[in-house]
Amino acid sequence: MPTKTFAKLKASGRFIALTVRPGIINKHLTSAQLNVLARLADEGAVKYSAGHSFIVSVHDEMLDEVMQILTDVELYVVPPTPSAIMKCCDFCDGDELAALPIAKELLREIEQMPLKKRVRIGFNACTLACYNAVQDDLALIYHNGGFDIYGGAVPMGRRASSGELLAKNIPEQYIIECVKKLLVHYNTSNVEKFFRFIKKEKESIQQYLKGD
Ligand code: SF4
Incomplete structure (x- = not known):
């Protein structure tokens, strides 16, 4: 079993866990990215996570330097x-690009929107919905110029469950407005856990996503 876990490092010093993709x-991954991750594994720890990311444990004194090293080789570091954090599918390694323009726009408008808690948004470029988007807090599933939105998944524990369908066939020109409205609604609610917020507000969310 690993001897240098984040928990053990944190107990022995001021370590921070960064999410890296x-x-x-x-x-x-490129060879340059693998080399950087290998060096960081020697200095701290690198673990693969269930959320399709690397968890890189670094000493907080090294944080700025490590962020620079990671971004120099075009690794993406989640702050x-x-x-709001988006987790996109791989667009069939570039073979399914119809949803790319709207994905880029969503990333520009939604990714890193400040919220009271982290909200994971899964984005799938087709209805095969791999990368488990329906197990994320919100799932945006693209097909034929529109989106189905699922929300409120319980990602782990013995009561784990997928998100529920909140809206079907939202035309892509409205998706940013819909997601922003939902996130602002969550942020101003008095419910901390996202799945509880969806459960409590499901009917009103479904109404405004429908445009009522
Ligand atoms: S969700 Fe669809 S487009 Fe995305 S990687 Fe899976 S099969 Fe490809």
């Missing part, structure tokens, strides 16, 4: 602040 959509 090969890219926002790209899932292939440790509470915010």
Whole structure:
């Protein structure tokens, strides 16, 4: 079993865990990226997570330097602040690109939107919905120029469950407005856990997503 886990490092010093990905959509690693991760594994720890990311444990004194090293080789670092975080599928390694323009727009408008807690948004470029988007807090599933939105998954524990369908066939020109409205609604609610918020507010969410 590993001897240098984040928990053990944190108990022995001021370590921070960074979430790192090969890219926002790209899932292939380059040799330069692997070299950087190998060096960081020697200095701290690198673990693969259930959320399709690397968890890189670094000493907080090294944080700025490590962020620079990671971004120099085009690794994507998710900031440790509470915010909206998108997790995209790999667009069939670039063979399914119809949803790419709207995915880029969503990333620009939604990714890292400050929130009271981190909200994971899964984005799938087709209805095969791999990368488990329906197990994320929100799932945006693209097909034929529109989106189905699922929300409120319980990602782990013995009561784990997928998100529920909140809206069907939202035209892509409205999706950013819909997601922003939902996130602002969550942020101003008095419910902390996202799945509890969805459960409590499901009917009103379904109404405004429908445009009522
Ligand atoms: S969700 Fe669809 S487009 Fe995305 S990787 Fe899976 S099969 Fe490809």
